Amino acid sequence: MKAKKSQAISVDLVIAIVIFAIIFTVALSLLFSFQKKGIDNSHELEMEYVFANLEHNLEAEQKISVTNRDFIKDYRIEKAKLNKFFSDLGTSSIDQYVIGNLPQTHGIGLEPESYDACLFFMGNDGLRLTVSGLEAAGYLKSGTCHDKIIVSNPCDDYKQSISLLKPVLLIEGSTDTNRILQMNLVICKK
Amino acid sequence: MQEIEHSKKGYMYILDVLIAVTILLVGIAVLFYQYQLPNKTVYFTDQLSEDIVGVLASTKITEYCANPGNPDKTVCSCPNYLNLSQIVCSSLLVDTNANLLSMASEIIETSSTDKKIVQDLIYDIFVKKKVIDEKRFGFAILYTDSSSGIPLELYNTETYIP
Secondary structure, eight states, rough: OHHHHHHHHHHHHHHHHHHHHHHHHHHHHHHHHHHHHHHTOOOOGGGHHHHHHHHHHHHHHHHHHHOOOOOOEETTEEHHHHHHHHHHHSSOOHHHHHHHHHHTTTSSSSSSTTTTEEEEEEEESBBBOHHHHOOOOEEETTHHHHHTTTTSSSTTSSSSSEEEEEEEEESSSSSSTEEEEEEEEEEOOO | HHHHHHHHHHHHHHHHHHHHHHHHHHHHHHHHHOOOOOOOOOEEEHHHHHHHHHHHHHHHHHGBBBBTTOOOOOTTTTTTOOHHHHHHSEEEEEEEETTHHHHHHHHHHHHHHTHHHHHHHHIIIITTTTEEEEETTOOOEEEEOTHHHHHHEEEETHHHHO
């Protein structure tokens, strides 16, 4: 009688463990699939146009009013104009500036309600280039890109971080200082 | 008496189930917050190869080098790129007003100098000067020979030995 009871308990235990393992596995897979879905849902469609849109909008702005902020053209960055862009708009939202103030343009391809962006340059020493006293231009929900980027990943408080880079020629005016470096746009998805 | 005993047992089982379900839910919640995937950065590099060729095509030799074409090294110099000086500060290059991509083409087409020097230059500009992190983004540049039409590997981060 006792052996029968213990056999029944053993079967019960095995069934319980199997059910527990199944539920546990299903719960874990659901958990990770939800997290993965969050990453895959990025709006990559527009990403390839981000740099080109920025360039076109700066060019358009220059045609409307001479601000001398059109720092990029055909992979060439003019340092004087870049300084002007950073000093005028370094602590503003890049996307809002482009969308809000320019007629006949369509921003850098991102909705300002859904994304924030930081623009910065990496020098040949692997460090961020300081332009007009700022290491990055742009505005995030927690403050300026400059303040955030010097301490951590600017997209820490966001759902996702998308990084775009482009080699560009920085023209400072002499053969000693002209050099190819990395232009970066970090896009933080809200 | 037996009925009371049974209902007591039933309560005990329900309580047991409730405790088990609570522990399970707490466990899943802890797992969810503990093992949330970190905010991963997605690198969007679809245009990278096009950009590498684009920047070479947009950069003129004269933007890097003073007095190109003059074999006198005290007169001609490319201060930021020593490998470029070897190509430019010689009488081998015909078009000294060209961009870097055209210059590379001229060297290959005329076979005026060792092709390794072009590889060294690309390595110097993009990898050594930290424009492209080769550990993260490998890249290759192919050149199609105008006469044979066969693609020639100009540079490949996978196979290049500095």
